[in-house]
Amino acid sequence: MMVLERMIGKKDAMWRIKLTSQLLLMYFAMLLMMSDMVFDVLHKVEDYSITDNRKLSISLGNGNCKWTGSRLLTLDDDVYGTLLASYPASGMRVLWQQVSGLAGINVRDDFFELYLPKIGIVKTQYPHYEGIWSYGSNLAQTIYLIRNPRWAMPSYHTLLSEIGYAHSWELAYSEVSKVFEKRAPMEDWIRWRDYRFDDEINLWGFHIDYYMGNGTQYWFDYDFERNGQTPFRFRTEEERPWPKDSHCIYDSDCAPKAVISYEYLRDSVKGPAELKKIADVLRGKAGYEEVLEDEAIDCIWHETWVNAPEPSNDNRDLNGLPSEAYNFTLPQMYKIEDKLQEMIAKYEGGKWAANPVAMDLVDNFRNYQLS
Numbered sequence: 001m002m003v004l005e006r007m008i009g010k011k012d013a014m015w016r017i018k019l020t021s022q023l024l025l026m027y028f029a030m031l032l033m034m035s036d037m038v039f040d041v042l043h044k045v046e047d048y049s050i051t052d053n054r055k056l057s058i059s060l061g062n063g064n065c066k067w068t069g070s071r072l073l074t075l076d077d078d079v080y081g082t083l084l085a086s087y088p089a090s091g092m093r094v095l096w097q098q099v100s101g102l103a104g105i106n107v108r109d110d111f112f113e114l115y116l117p118k119i120g121i122v123k124t125q126y127p128h129y130e131g132i133w134s135y136g137s138n139l140a141q142t143i144y145l146i147r148n149p150r151w152a153m154p155s156y157h158t159l160l161s162e163i164g165y166a167h168s169w170e171l172a173y174s175e176v177s178k179v180f181e182k183r184a185p186m187e188d189w190i191r192w193r194d195y196r197f198d199d200e201i202n203l204w205g206f207h208i209d210y211y212m213g214n215g216t217q218y219w220f221d222y223d224f225e226r227n228g229q230t231p232f233r234f235r236t237e238e239e240r241p242w243p244k245d246s247h248c249i250y251d252s253d254c255a256p257k258a259v260i261s262y263e264y265l266r267d268s269v270k271g272p273a274e275l276k277k278i279a280d281v282l283r284g285k286a287g288y289e290e291v292l293e294d295e296a297i298d299c300i301w302h303e304t305w306v307n308a309p310e311p312s313n314d315n316r317d318l319n320g321l322p323s324e325a326y327n328f329t330l331p332q333m334y335k336i337e338d339k340l341q342e343m344i345a346k347y348e349g350g351k352w353a354a355n356p357v358a359m360d361l362v363d364n365f366r367n368y369q370l371s
Contacts, residue, residue: 059296067303070100073120079287081139084123087207089156090147091262101304129227137251144256148368154326214255215248259360272298
């Protein structure tokens with residue numbers, strides 16, 4: 001018993017240290033906000049999206065439009081909080097560019113720029129260990145972005161490689177200018193893939209389950225990074241029902257109002273229909289009164305591709321190996337197939353049978369099986 005108490009005491013101390021470090025980070029972030037020099041630098045980095053006046057993309061009638069960019073919200077704005085969530089490297093950049101073009105609102109990041117209020121529209125990778133819940137109870141609805149894990153995992157590793165495998169806010173931010181430049185050396189990909197594959201394919205599925213289950217918590221409370229690494233582990237099927245993350249009980253409705261396919265959103269034929277799904281979620285909510293009507297959706301989808309700020313994920317094709325070169329072993333491909341089949345079986349029947357969001361998920365899972 002005494003040994004157990006010491007272990008619990010040690011974990012409690014670890015928790016206090018972790019919390020203290022996070023508070024210190026937020027404190028230093030506030031100091032950065034007060035620094036005119038630092039703000040000027042950050043303003044230059046994002047000046048494409050910050051304007052003095054409200055700028056919404058404009059419908060010109062007859063399916064025509066004008067792309068006008070987006071603006072940074074202030075605490076004086078009354079905008080219904082919307083969370084854009086995804087597993088890492090699922091194409092979030094494409095999503096937030098399209099959402100910004102549609103709604104005229106700058107999408108904030110959960111991880112960077114902690115001095116800015118996390119209001120309006122925020123993107124996150126939470127509860128994956130690459131994300132943090134930095135938006136409190138400011139957001140009320142969720143839109144979920146999905147991508148084929150066969151491509152999401154190599155893209156995630158490429159991003160990690162570009163930022164030097166940073167695992168802290170400070171280090172990641174110092175390397176952010178290097179993203180979307182080149183893919184990782186093949187030997188680095190193989191080492192990371194073989195070390196992380198089993199956990200990451202499970203995390204890809206857990207991430208979807210978390211939001212579909214409105215906060216289904218697949219990690220244990222003492223696992224602050226939510227990565228299941230020793231001495232921790234993920235919960236098992238035998239331990240269901242799993243608890244709910246308190247954030248989804250007290251802070252926000254985590255259950256997605258729509259699932260957006262990265263593959264569809266990029267497609268010139270299917271992309272506008274995916275953007276319309278987003279418009280349908282936003283319309284009727286405070287701050288989105290001027291979201292473009294349906295007849296202009298096709299136009300703004302195309303205009304966003306033309307006018308959205310660089311860099312682009314496609315820039316990586318200019319340097320090094322193509323994305324298709326980053327493969328998996330045959331046993332790993334079988335595990336991806338098994339995971340897709342598991343997800344289909346979970347969401348195509350039972351309580352999900354008539355759920356339109358679950359139906360969209362299953363549609364995507366089946367397409368991934370064919371690609």
